Amino acid sequence: MADWVEACAVDDVDEEDVIRFDHGGRSFAIYRSPDDEFFATDGFCTHEKAHLADGLVMDDIIECPKHNGRFNYKTGQAKGAPVCVNLQTYPVKVEAGKVMVQI
Amino acid sequence: MRSERGGLAAHQFLEVTMAGTMKRDYSLVGESTRRAIEMGLASAEWYHTDVPRKAIKELMQRSDGPAIRDTMIWIAAILGSAAGGIYFWGTWWCVPFFFVYGVLYGSSSDSRWHECGHGTAFRTRWMNDVVYQIASFMLMRNPVTWRWSHARHHTDTIIVGRDAEIAVMRPPDLLRAALAFTGILDFRYSLPALVCQAFGKLTPHEKSYVPEMEQHKAVIAARWHVAIYIATIALALTMRSWVPLVLIGVPRLYGTWHMVLTGLLQHIGLADNVVDHRLNTRTVYMNPISRFIYWNMNYHVEHHMFPMVPYHALPKLHELIKHDLPEPNPSIWHAYREVWPVLLRQLKYEDYFLKRELPPTARPYRGEFHEVNMSAAAE
Numbered sequence: 506m507a508d509w510v511e512a513c514a515v516d517d518v519d520e521e522d523v524i525r526f527d528h529g530g531r532s533f534a535i536y537r538s539p540d541d542e543f544f545a546t547d548g549f550c551t552h553e554k555a556h557l558a559d560g561l562v563m564d565d566i567i568e569c570p571k572h573n574g575r576f577n578y579k580t581g582q583a584k585g586a587p588v589c590v591n592l593q594t595y596p597v598k599v600e601a602g603k604v605m606v607q608i
Numbered sequence: 609m610r611s612e613r614g615g616l617a618a619h620q621f622l623e624v625t626m627a628g629t630m631k632r633d634y635s636l637v638g639e640s641t642r643r644a645i646e647m648g649l650a651s652a653e654w655y656h657t658d659v660p661r662k663a664i665k666e667l668m669q670r671s672d673g674p675a676i677r678d679t680m681i682w683i684a685a686i687l688g689s690a691a692g693g694i695y696f697w698g699t700w701w702c703v704p705f706f707f708v709y710g711v712l713y714g715s716s717s718d719s720r721w722h723e724c725g726h727g728t729a730f731r732t733r734w735m736n737d738v739v740y741q742i743a744s745f746m747l748m749r750n751p752v753t754w755r756w757s758h759a760r761h762h763t764d765t766i767i768v769g770r771d772a773e774i775a776v777m778r779p780p781d782l783l784r785a786a787l788a789f790t791g792i793l794d795f796r797y798s799l800p801a802l803v804c805q806a807f808g809k810l811t812p813h814e815k816s817y818v819p820e821m822e823q824h825k826a827v828i829a830a831r832w833h834v835a836i837y838i839a840t841i842a843l844a845l846t847m848r849s850w851v852p853l854v855l856i857g858v859p860r861l862y863g864t865w866h867m868v869l870t871g872l873l874q875h876i877g878l879a880d881n882v883v884d885h886r887l888n889t890r891t892v893y894m895n896p897i898s899r900f901i902y903w904n905m906n907y908h909v910e911h912h913m914f915p916m917v918p919y920h921a922l923p924k925l926h927e928l929i930k931h932d933l934p935e936p937n938p939s940i941w942h943a944y945r946e947v948w949p950v951l952l953r954q955l956k957y958e959d960y961f962l963k964r965e966l967p968p969t970a971r972p973y974r975g976e977f978h979e980v981n982m983s984a985a986a987e
Contacts, residue, residue, distance in 0.1 A: 522665065553651055553763055561668045561916055563731070570916050572759045573727045586752075587759040589819055 509598070509605045512545065518604070523567060523578075525558035528608060533595065534558050535604055536578045538565060543597045544578050545606045551583065551590035632768045632880075632958065634777050636813045640769025644881070649767045655884040655974065656913050657932040664914065667921045667928070670731035674920040675723075678900070679739060682720070686712045690855055697851060706854065710863025711901060714791060717746035718867040719903035719919070725755055728918040729903075745833055748798040748860055750805055752826035756818045762915055766880045766888040772817055776876050778958035780951045785872065791864035799837075805830035870894065870902045873943045877950035877962045884973055885912040887963065891926065891936040892943045909933050932971060934964035 512526040518537040525548055526533045532548030534557040546567070548556050555571035557578075562568075567578040574588030581592035596607040633640040644650045689712065692705035721743035723729040724736040744751035757772040764770035776785055787793055804811075808827050810818065818826060837857060844852040870892075879887040886909060894906040905911060907922040910929065917925050930936075937943035946962065953960045966972065 552759075561665070561670075563670060568727070568916065570914075572762055573915065575727070575733075586755050586822060589821055 507607045510608050512597075512604045512606045515543075515599060515602050515604060518543070521562050521564075523558050523560065523562050525556060526606070531608075532556065533606065533608075534567070534578070535597075535606070536562060536567065538562075538579070543599060543604050545595040545597045546576070546578055546581055547593045550574055550576075550588065551592055552588045557592075632778055634768060634774060636769060636772060636816045638769060642769070644764070644767050644769045647881075649764070649881055649883065650770050651763055652883045654765075654913075655886070655971075657929040657971075659914075659928060663928060664917075667914070667925050668916045668918075669921075670728065670918060671920075672731045672735065674918075675729040675735070678903070679720075681900075682712065682716060693854070694851060706859075706862070709855075710859045711866050712863070713746050713859035714861075714863025715866035715870075716901040716903075717743040718871065719901065719905055721747055721749065721754075722758070722905065723903050723919050725758055726915055728916065744829075745836065746859075748794050748802065748833070748857075750802060750826050750833070751829050752822060753805070753810070753814050753818055756822065757814075760817045762912065765885060765912060766875050766878070766882075768880055772813065774875070774880075775872055776951075778880070779955050782951065782955075788868045788872070789865045791861040794860045794864065802830045802833050806834045866898070866901055869940065870898060870906065873937075873940065873947070874905075874908045877947040877954075879961045879963060885909050886933055886966065886970075887973060890943065890964075891933065892940060893936050893938050894940060898940070931967060931969040934966055934970075 510528055512528075512533065512535050513524060518524050518535055520537055520541065521539045523534050523536045526535050526545075527548075534546050534548045536544040536546070538544065546557065548558060550557055550569040550571065552569065552574050553571060555569050557567050557569060557576075559570040560568050561570075562578070565577050565579050566575050566584065568575050569588065572587045574586075575584040576582065576588060576592045577584060578592070579594070581594040583589055583591050598605050598607075635641065641650075686709065689705045689709035693702045693709055696702040696705060720729070720739050724740035724743065727733065727736045729739065730736045741751055744754065761771050761773040766774060768774070775788075784793065801811075805814075805826055810823055810826060814826070815823070840852050840856045844850065873890055873892050875888055875890065878890060882888055889909045889912050891909045892906045894902065899906060903919040904922040905919065907926045910917070910922050910925045910933075913929070914925060926936075937946060950960065950962050
């Protein structure tokens, strides 16, 4: 059974932005969408080792900082070259001002 | 290690080494590839200037406005110069029109290809894709293989055996570099490559950086390009006129010079096998016309460090991080004056390169990789 882990406070992430969250030797990306919802994915791009927290969030897209590969961070879907492999996503909930991720 | 400083500006010095005189193998599936992977130079962690997240996020923001404006000017100039060339066809007055048309077709298409390939020119994805496909055709580039080769170029910039886009290899082939200004090499290599791809054949090099699941797309794209060239030739024969060929395809011969003039300066004469773009990439201040044609790629260190920043924001990025970068060359002419003696020296010692001094405000170059193979120096 996966555990719910506190990733950050709600205010740690700006609207339409992303931050890095490391836990248990793994790295994740925590997103806040323009409509104020939170999402979580694996931290590193599936193409090459670049952290998505350095990338750009546009609507429901995260763009990798290294090669501009794009994913839908809500579904993890790779949106075309140079990314071909989908991104792992994780359930997220907000409780008492904290963003919780099920890992 | 010894270095010499004669004949150069104070902020620059040349460094030469005899170590590692093993000939470079630019194959992407050869000995240099194996060594690059073994040494950790492949897909390495590159140096980045520290920029606050808020500032870089602001610079990365996409907008359709600047690229729509510039693309409308670009298309209008292409159509206008083509119309002038056709109108004055058969007189000397057509020459200036085709001079402009050639540069727009054969040179400015490269920067459009580049920016739209990164997906940074427009905010709207399909706009990037449309301009990317058109520009790829103008450049005789397979839009699929070149997208992947450019991704590799950003992963492993000027890493020998890994980077598929090293324009001038060592020792430099000066005749080949000169021929590049004429576009002849595109006809010699790019066209046959497109024909091979159209028949479903990708080279081992191409297969090394294009994932298997994407390779069929390269074949389809090549077939479209070849079909358009065949249609153009058929039209020229039917019309018994050179005009269709002068407008489609041949501009790569007479209009590619500006692309080469500006593009060669990106990395030529600088270090290879390093993981700091300040060492292997050059920023050059250029005139406004060249910057329009080149879409600000003269800020090339900045582009490589932060490829997410659109072309129109690169001047601002430059102002933000220039304290951490070598001083830019003040002009194209200055940059070539700097490069020429380096190329001549590389004919004899291929390990020779220009190492650019950092300002006192910059973080120093890291030792790892950057001083490898530097245990001895040439005369």
